[in-house]
Amino acid sequence: MEFLFADWLGTPVWFWLAFVAVVLVLTAFDLGVLHKDDREMGIAESLKLSVFYIAVAMLFGGWVWWAKGSGPGIEYFTGYFIEKALSIDNVFVISMIFGFFAIAPKYQYRALLWGILAVIVLRGIMIAGGAALVAQAEWIMYVFAAFLIFTGVKMLAAGDHEPDIGKNPVIRWISRHMRVTKVHHDQHFFVKEKDASGRLVWAATPLFLALVVINLADIVFAVDSVPAIFSITRDTFIVYTSNIMAILGLRALYFALAAMVYRFHYLKYALALVLVFIGGKILIADFALGGAKFPPLISLGVTLVLIAGGVGWSLWKTRGERPAEV
Template sequence: METIGSTGLWLAFTSIVLVMLAIDLFVVGGGKEHRVSFKEAAVWSVIWISITLAFAGGLWWYLDGSLGREIANTKALEFITGYLIEKALAVDNVFIWLMLFSFFAVPLELQKRVLLYGVLGAIVMRTGMIFAGAWLITQFHWILYVFGGFLLLTGIKMYWFADEQPDLENNRLINWLRRHMNISSSFDGQRFFTRQNGVRYATPLFLALVLVELSDLIFAVDSIPAIFAITTDPFIVLTSNIFAILGLRAMYFLLAGVADRFSLLKYGLAMVLMFIGVKMLLLDIYTIPVGFSLAVVATIIGASVWASLRKEARERKNG
C-alpha cells in the first residue's frame, strides 16, 4: 500500500502519542477520581488542537523538504480534512456518552476514568481496523463503493431518525451481561469490580465502560470509511483518527453542560456522511478535490451549529 509513512514519521507520531498519554496518566492524574471543570476541559481542548496543528505543520515541513511542495500541501490538507471529519462525527459519540452516564448515574468524578480506558481501547481497536481497511482497499478497489454506499445509507438513516433516543433499558448487551454476570447495584469508587460477601461483582462503572467501548466501535464503522474517502494513505488515516480520539475526552467535558443547545447538529453530521458517501461513489467518475471537501464539511458543521444556537435562542425567548 502506498504511504508517506517513513520509519521516522511513525516514530515521531508514536512518541507524541505515548508522551501525551503518559502526561495524562501520571501528571494530570487520569486514573484518579477527579471532577473535570469546564475551564480544564477548555484548556486541554486547546492543547490537543494545538498539538494536532503543530503535527500538521511538522508533517508539511518534512514532506516539503523530502518529497516536494505539492505532496506536502496535499498530504497536510488530507490530514486536516480527516481530522475535522473525525472530530465532527465524534460529537455524536459524545451525545451517546452523555446518555450512558446519565442512565447508569455515573458521578462526574468517575466519568474521566471510564473515558480514559475508552480512549485507550479505541486507539487499539481503530489501529487494527484502519490497517485492515487499507489492506482491503489495496486488494479490492471495489470495496470503496461498498464504503460509499454504506456511508450514504447511514447518513440517510441518521437524518431520518435524528430525534430518536437509544432504548438503553432494553439494550440486548446490557441485558445479556446482567444475565451472565453478578452486577452490583452501587458503585465502589473507581473499581470496575468489587466483592460483596466474598462474591465478585461487576459495578455499574464496568457496564458503562462496556457500552462506551461498544459505542466507539459503532462510530468507528462510520468514521473510518469516511476518512478513506479523503485518502487511502494509512499514515494519514491513522494519525488524523488518533489525534481526534486523544482530544475526545476534553471535548466531552467541554460539551457536557451545553450539549442540549446543539439540537440540530445531528442533521449536519448526517449530511456530512451523505456527502462523503456520494464522494466515494463518484470516485472513478469525478474526483472531488480535498480542499472542496474540507470547505463543504466545515460549512455544514458550522451552519448546523449556528442553526442550533438560533433555534435555542428563539425557544428561550418565546418560553
C-alpha cells in the same frame, strides 16, 4: 538506524514511532499530572484542556503537511475535522450511558480514559481491516460510498431517537454471566464481595458496565467514520492519526459539551450532509472526473463550511434555551 527509515504501510517507521510517542506523552501527562486524583472537571477546565489538545492536533497536522506535502496535510485536516464533528454525537450517547449507570462526574474521566485507550486499539484494528479490504478489492470503495450516502440520508430523514441503554444485549449478557455489584465502588471496575456461601469472589461494578457500553458505542460510530476517512485518503498513516488525534481530545471536551449538548441539535443534519458529500465525491471522481482524484482542498472546504454552518445554525436556533430537567 536503517529500520527507522524503512517503509511500513506507505510511511517510514519513524513517523509511526513519533506519533506513538506523542500519544504516550499526552496520556501520561493527562493521567499522571493533570488528573492524578479522581475529581470532577469543570466546564472552564474542560475548554482549556480541549484547546490544548486541538493545538497539539493542529501542530501535528502542520508537521504532516511539512513532512509529507500539502496533499496529505489537507487530507489529515479533513479527516480530523470530520471525526471531531462526529464525536459530538458520541458525547450525547456517552452522557446517556453515564446517566443510566448513575456514574458520578468525578469518576467519569477515569472511565473515559480507559475507553479512549481501548478505542486506540479498536480503531487500529478496524482501519487495518479497511486498508486490507481496499488494497485487495478496489470496488469496496463503492460499497463505502453507498453506505455513507445511505447513512447520511437516513440521518436526514430520521427523527430524534434515544437509544434504550437498558435493553442493550451486551449488558444483559454480562448481567447473566458475571457477578455485578448493585452499588458503586468509587473508581474501581472490579471488587471482591461475599457470595451466598460467604466466600470472597470478584464482581464487576456499574463503572465497568458503563466502560463496556461506551466502547461498543464507539464501534458503532466507527462504522461511519472509518469509511468516511478512507473516502478521503488511502494513506493508512493519515487515516489512523487523524482519527486518533480527534479522539484523544474527546474526553477533555466531553465535560463542556455534555453540559451544552442540547445546543447542537441541528449539527446532525450538517453531519448527514458531510457523509452524503464524502460518499458522493467517490462516484463523482470515478464517473465525472474519469478516475481523477477529487481535489482535497475542495473536500476540506466543503467539510468545514457544512460543519461550521451546522454549529452556527444550532447555536442560533437554540439561543435562550435551557437544558431539560433530568
